[in-house]
Amino acid sequence: MAGERLSPDDPASYSRPSECRICKLDLVWEIDFNKKIINGTVYLDAEKSSASVNRLILDTSMLDIRRVFCKESGTNLQFEVGEHHPIFGSKLEVKLPSDEKLKLTIGIDYSTSPESKALQWLTPEQTAGKRQPYLFSQCQAIHARSVVPCQDTPAVKFPYNAKVTVQKEVIALMSAIQTESSVCRSDSSKKVFSFQQKIPIPSYLIAIVVGDLESRDIGPRSKVWSEKEMVDLAAFEFSETERMLQTAESLLGPYVWQQYDLLVLPPSFPYGGMENPCLTFVTPTLLAGDRSLANVIAHEISHSWTGNLVTNSNHEHFWLNEGHTTFMERKICARLGSGEPLRHLLAMNGWRTLNDYVTRQGSDHLYTKLVPTLIGVDPDDAFSSVPYEKGFALLFYLEGLLGGPKVFEPFLRAYINEFRFRSINSNQWKSFLYSFFHDQVGTLNSVDWDAWFYSPGMPPINPQFDSTLTREVHQLSENWCATGEVDLGQFSPNDLANFSTPQKIEFLNELMLQEPFSTNKISNMERIYNMFSVKNSEIRFRWLRLCLRAEWVDAIPHAFEFINSQGRMKFVRPVYRDLYAWDRTRDQAVQNYREHQHEMHSVTAGLLARDLELS
C-alpha cells in the first residue's frame, strides 16, 4: 500500500498529461468473437506543452502493441512497454519526434487480450436468446487501459470517433451517437458501425456492447436496448425515463448529450447501472415488473451532469461524482414521488448503508474517508458506499445549513455551469461553494471541513430525518423484535400491503440491525409475508441476508439460486460473505464459486476470490 504516486496528479495512472495531452481519439476496431479480442488501430491526437517534450506516456493493460507511428508522416515511432502491474497494468512510453510542432497524431496498431479486465465475452449459450455471442465493456474505474492505450485518468477528457466491424448477425452500440451503419466493403458477411462522441469525456466513459440486440422507443430521445427476450419488459420498467430527464433538466440545466438510451445487460453485469454517455448500462435485476427500482435510472441520468459534465479529477475525489449524483437522484425521486418525506426516507436508507460499511470496516479505516489517499490502491477494492453516502450526507447537511433547497439548488446549477467539460478536485468544489455563498462565509466557516473530508468513520454531524414515512415501518419492526417469541397472531400479510419499496427496504434494514431471529420467528415471517416470492431484487437481497443470519436452513437453496442467477457485486458479495461466515455453508460457498467462476465477470470473480480467502 505504501509507496509513491504513479503520477503526481493521479495515483492510478502512469500518464503525464502536463507534458503532453490527448485531445481526441479515433478508434478503428474489429470485434473477433473467436479469439475474444478487439483488434485494430487507435489514432490519438496529442498536444505537447512545449517543443522540448520528447515522450508520451500512456496506460495499457495486457495489450498487444504491434506498431506505433506518426500518422502524418507514416514513420514508425520507438516505444517501450513497461512491466505489468496487477492493478495498474503497464506504462507505454512513446518516443516523440523532435519537432517544433506541438500537435501530432499518433497511430497504434494493437489488440486486446482475452483476459482484458474491461471486457466480458459471452458465448451464445450464456445469453438469453442463445443465438449469438455477446460482448460488453465496463471501463470505470481504471479498465479503459485494457481496451485502448490511453491516458487513463479522468483528469483528461477528449471527444472520440469510432468505426467498429462486426459479423452481420450482431449489432454494436457505443457511448456515443451512431452516425452510420453499412455492409463491410471488403467482406459482405460483416457490418461496420460508426459512432461520434463530440463532447469531451474521460476514458472511463468509453463503452461498447455487441450482441443480438433489439430496441423499443421509450421517449422522444430514448430507446431501451436488450436481447429481444426482455425488451418489452424493459420498455415498461423504464417508461418514466423522459419525465426523469425533464426533472433533472429543471434542476441542472439542459441535457447536452442528445440521446439518452438504456441498455439492459446480461445478468453477469457487475453493477446496478453505469452512466456511459448516450447509453446507460443497467443490470437486469432492475426488471422488478413494477418500476420499483427506477431510482437507479434517476441516478444514472443525474450523472449526465454530475460526473459526465463535471468530472472528478482522480478517484480520490470520487465523491464529487457519486455524492452529487446520489443527491440529485433523491431530488428527482422525491419530485416524481412523495416529495420531501420520501427524500428523507431515501436519505435514511443511505445513512444505514453507510453505517453498515463503517461498522464492518472499522471506523478508522482509510476507505471510510470522504477524500482518501489512494496510493497503490485498486479502486475496485476501495469501492464502497462512502463516496455516495458520506458525500450525500455532506450536501444534505450543507443544504440545511445554508437555507434549504431554495438556495442550494441554484448553487448546484451554478456549479455545473462553472465546471462543465472539466475535471476538478474537492478543493475547487469547496472554493466555488465559498464564492457562491460569499455572504454566508461565517456559516461556512462553522463547518468542520477537515473532519468531513479527511476523518475516517461516520460524518461529524448526525442528520435529522423526517419520520412521516418511517413511523409505521419502525412500529412494525419493533413489534417483531419486541419479545423473544412474540405473539404471531398480531401479524398479517396486510402489514406490508401499504408499504412502498423504500419502506419495505427500511423495514428489513431495521431488522438487520437487531439480534438474529430464531428459526421459528423467521420461518413464521416467511409464512405470513411470503418473502421468497418477491421479485424485487433489493428486497430479496435483504430478506435472504436476514434468513442466513438467522441460520435458517430452508433459505440456503434460495440464497444459492440468487447468487447464481445474477452477478451484481452489491448483491453477490455480501451473500457470499454471509454463506462463508456460517460453518454449515462455508464449503458449499467455496465449491459454488469454483463451479461458477468461469461464467463470472472477471472483476467479480477476482473480488469474490478475496472475500472467500482463495487469493
Ligand code: BES
Ligand atoms: N458509476 C457507478 C458505477 C461504478 C462506480 C462502476 C465505480 C465502476 C466503478 C454508477 O453510477 C453507480 O453508482 N451505480 C450504482 C447505482 C446506485 C447507487 C443507484 C450501482 O451500481 O448500484
Ligand code: ZN
Ligand atoms: Zn453513480
